[in-house]
Amino acid sequence: MATSELAGIDPVLGFALVGALGVGSQWLAWRMRMPAIVLMLLAGLIVGPVLGFLDPSRDFGDIMSPIIAIAVAIILFEGGLTLNFHSLSDASTGVRRLVVIGAPLGWLLSGLTLHYVAGLSWQTSAVFGGILIVTGPTVIAPLLRQARLRRRPAALLQWEAIVNDPVGALAAVLAFEVIMVLQTQAEAGAAVWEMIIGIVAASVMGVAAGYGVARAFRLAWVPEYMKVPVLFVVVLGVFAISDAVLHESGLLAVTLMGLWIANADLPSFTEIRRFKEHATVLLVSGVFILLAADMSRETLLAMNWRTLGFVVVLMLVARPVSVMASLAFSDVPWRERILVAFTGPRGVVLVAVAGLFGERLAAIGIEDGAQVSSLAFALVAASVVLHGFTLSPMARWLGLNAADRPGVLIVGGSRWSVALAKALQKMELPVIIADPNHSHLRSAREAGIETFFGDILSEVAEDRLDLVRYEQIVAATDNDAYNTLVATDLGPEYGRDNVYQLRRAKEQSTRHALPVTLGGRPFGPDDTYNKANARIIEGCEFRVTKLTEEFTLEKWRETHPDGTVLADLGTGNGALRFLGPKDEPRSGVGVRLLSITPARPERKDS
Numbered sequence: 001m002a003t004s005e006l007a008g009i010d011p012v013l014g015f016a017l018v019g020a021l022g023v024g025s026q027w028l029a030w031r032m033r034m035p036a037i038v039l040m041l042l043a044g045l046i047v048g049p050v051l052g053f054l055d056p057s058r059d060f061g062d063i064m065s066p067i068i069a070i071a072v073a074i075i076l077f078e079g080g081l082t083l084n085f086h087s088l089s090d091a092s093t094g095v096r097r098l099v100v101i102g103a104p105l106g107w108l109l110s111g112l113t114l115h116y117v118a119g120l121s122w123q124t125s126a127v128f129g130g131i132l133i134v135t136g137p138t139v140i141a142p143l144l145r146q147a148r149l150r151r152r153p154a155a156l157l158q159w160e161a162i163v164n165d166p167v168g169a170l171a172a173v174l175a176f177e178v179i180m181v182l183q184t185q186a187e188a189g190a191a192v193w194e195m196i197i198g199i200v201a202a203s204v205m206g207v208a209a210g211y212g213v214a215r216a217f218r219l220a221w222v223p224e225y226m227k228v229p230v231l232f233v234v235v236l237g238v239f240a241i242s243d244a245v246l247h248e249s250g251l252l253a254v255t256l257m258g259l260w261i262a263n264a265d266l267p268s269f270t271e272i273r274r275f276k277e278h279a280t281v282l283l284v285s286g287v288f289i290l291l292a293a294d295m296s297r298e299t300l301l302a303m304n305w306r307t308l309g310f311v312v313v314l315m316l317v318a319r320p321v322s323v324m325a326s327l328a329f330s331d332v333p334w335r336e337r338i339l340v341a342f343t344g345p346r347g348v349v350l351v352a353v354a355g356l357f358g359e360r361l362a363a364i365g366i367e368d369g370a371q372v373s374s375l376a377f378a379l380v381a382a383s384v385v386l387h388g389f390t391l392s393p394m395a396r397w398l399g400l401n402a403a404d405r406p407g408v409l410i411v412g413g414s415r416w417s418v419a420l421a422k423a424l425q426k427m428e429l430p431v432i433i434a435d436p437n438h439s440h441l442r443s444a445r446e447a448g449i450e451t452f453f454g455d456i457l458s459e460v461a462e463d464r465l466d467l468v469r470y471e472q473i474v475a476a477t478d479n480d481a482y483n484t485l486v487a488t489d490l491g492p493e494y495g496r497d498n499v500y501q502l503r504r505a506k507e508q509s510t511r512h513a514l515p516v517t518l519g520g521r522p523f524g525p526d527d528t529y530n531k532a533n534a535r536i537i538e539g540c541e542f543r544v545t546k547l548t549e550e551f552t553l554e555k556w557r558e559t560h561p562d563g564t565v566l567a568d569l570g571t572g573n574g575a576l577r578f579l580g581p582k583d584e585p586r587s588g589v590g591v592r593l594l595s596i597t598p599a600r601p602e603r604k605d606s
Contacts, residue, residue: 014059018293021047022285036142037347037384040285044292049300056294068290068352071283073239073254074232076349078280079162080258081272094152094332095159098340102160102326103133103167109318118310118375120368123179124361128372130171131354132314132379135161136347139384142284143345147392151466153336153400157343165349166252170199172357173247180364198246206253209238210260217266227272247356251349287348295377303378310375311382319344335398343391345383351376406471406575407431411456411486413440416532417476421449423542423594427569429576430469434461435477457489471575475501475520478529487520497521500578503528521580524566524596539599542566546592553587563597 009017021043029036047054056064111129114120120128140161144154177195213234216222222230235254243250266272323341332340354376361369395401407430410417417433421444424431433444434452441451454460461467473490475483483501491499499520505528527535543563545556556563567578571590579585585593 009054009059011060014054014056017047017054018286018289019282022282022289025289026281026285033146034388036146036285037139037288037345038388040288041292041381041384044289045295047289048293049295049297054293056290064290064294065356068287068348069243070236070239071287072349072352073250074235075280075283075287076162076165076251077235077254077258079165080255081262083159083162083259084262093330094156094327094336094340095163097326097330098156098160098323099163099167100326102322103164103171105325106133106318106322107171109322110314113310113313113318114375117313118306118371120371121366123366124368124372126175127172127179127357127361127369128354128375130173130175131168131350131357131376132346133168133171134165134346134350134353135344136165136350136380136383139345139347139387143343143387143391146388147395148401148406148468149339149395150400151468152332153339153395154468156332156336156340160340162255166249166255169251169349169353170249172353173198173249176357176360179361179366194246198242198249199252201245202242202249202253203256205238205242206256207260209234209253210257210264213257214261214264214266218264231272284348287352291348291351291377291380295374300374303374307375307378311379314379315344315383315386316342335400339394339398339400342394343387345387346376346380347384348380351380405429407469408576409434409456409467409470409473411435411473411475411483412477412529413437413442413444413451414476414478414529414533415443415536416529418443418447418449419536419542420474422447423544424576425449426544427576427592427594429569432465432470456486472498472578473500473520474523475499476523476529476532480504480506480529484514484519488518491520502532505530521578523578525564526581535596540596541599543595543597544592545595547587547589549589553585553593556593560595560597563595565593565595567594568592569594 022040025039025043026036028034029039048056060067107129110132111122111125114125114128114132115122118125135157140157144158149157174195177192213231216230217227235257238253238257239250241250242253261272320341323344324337327337327340351373355373358369358372358376361372392401405428408421408424410421410431410433413433413435421431421433430450432450432452433441434454434456435441436453436455438453441453444451452461452465471494473486473494475486477483480502484504487499487501500523501520503522503526504514504519524532545551547553547556565579565585567576568585569576569592570586570588576594577586585591
């Protein structure tokens, strides 16, 4: 038996290791408030080329490439599912320019950089330059989640990344077909005809599959429990058939399929999308670990000053020039242009497609095609690390982050809601009160509190509000059923630990009891709507107190024996933490407490 085979690990153990490293890196990044992509990259490099414990090409053999291809297809399909035209709104002009003008210009500048800086031949530069149009939805999504950008710049980056992925792959296909004609003396007409047929077939299959799935789901031809499995099978079928017609056209087909379904207004779309998001988290982390671990030490050591120069010029010159030129004379503000210009992370799609075309170029006699994989990995690693640590600070510097601290969305206008919102404003947190009843918002408007008139679950709210500014929700309307609906619907998106509601009036009744899967966490003293507002009428008030070395938590408790601490806010940029019945507030210096206490006697008399 060969030495490499002796050194290999069992494939099942290898897949388990990849899953544990991927999910573990994401969890650790969440705990440490670090970019998850950076930790996944480091984890893959450590178990791969550094320690030599995992070698995907050795351990998984011929199934390695199909696994990555299928994962990329599902990731792009899920990306297409996020592209609802309602979310585009005022970013449509910028996205159109980034695709129509920015992609060809980026192809040209990338090709020039590859030839003159990296030293590649014109053939390889043309193919790899097309692939570099791709900006990586697998990286953009985690970065946007971390940076909490405003809606329009986030939409620009997200749409560009997902739409340009198949565009970049097809640009590489086009360049490769031209090179094949020149290298092998094949007929140009046949190559062009094959290209046209492939693109048309991929587009037709993607749209037809999206239309067919949407129609089948709407007419109940597929039972609810089979919708996700059917969707997966159709995605894989469309991708495989399209790729058989023309290599890499499957990416276009699955993206168009996802885009069609996203705009079909399906009743079950939310559940489908959430499941796909969970699958994509696993796939993104797994593919990143695989690609990083698959790099050899020789490839890493072969990187030289040309590699560094290529990465620097592409990220700091080629990308900014193409973006600024494509957005010139548009309605996109200059701050957003700068952010988009200097934010172009690359991800798994780039490495996967680059590796494929590098092998094909080398197979037809273009020797420097073998360098494509190492250059692609160097660019991905550099862009992931750079943007992972700089996107949030740059967004704050340009004033494009939703908020320095995530705030609170209060659903329901009342005296109690206004009093709570005023206290949160004293803590310098973004706060908004939403209510479908205009008269319920009168006191909030008079108090200078931001309001939203309408249903918070409507598409209008999703389009008009920067919901990323808010991390926690308090459902506090006078309708207990609506509070439960809001908490249940928004729970998966915001995290069930961040969604609260006032206690239902009939909650203690066995006949009206609800399962724990419905509704949000109890808020504060666990008051009902009527009791909470009665407290305010009787003179109770929300109060913000900052702890010091002299005025400690124990001192506060002595001073306010009848008070209840509802939340605490740590120093720095920490988020507000609402406290449950068994939670203890933090007691460090600088911590601010949000409490509800009986009014002071002198205030009652005034």
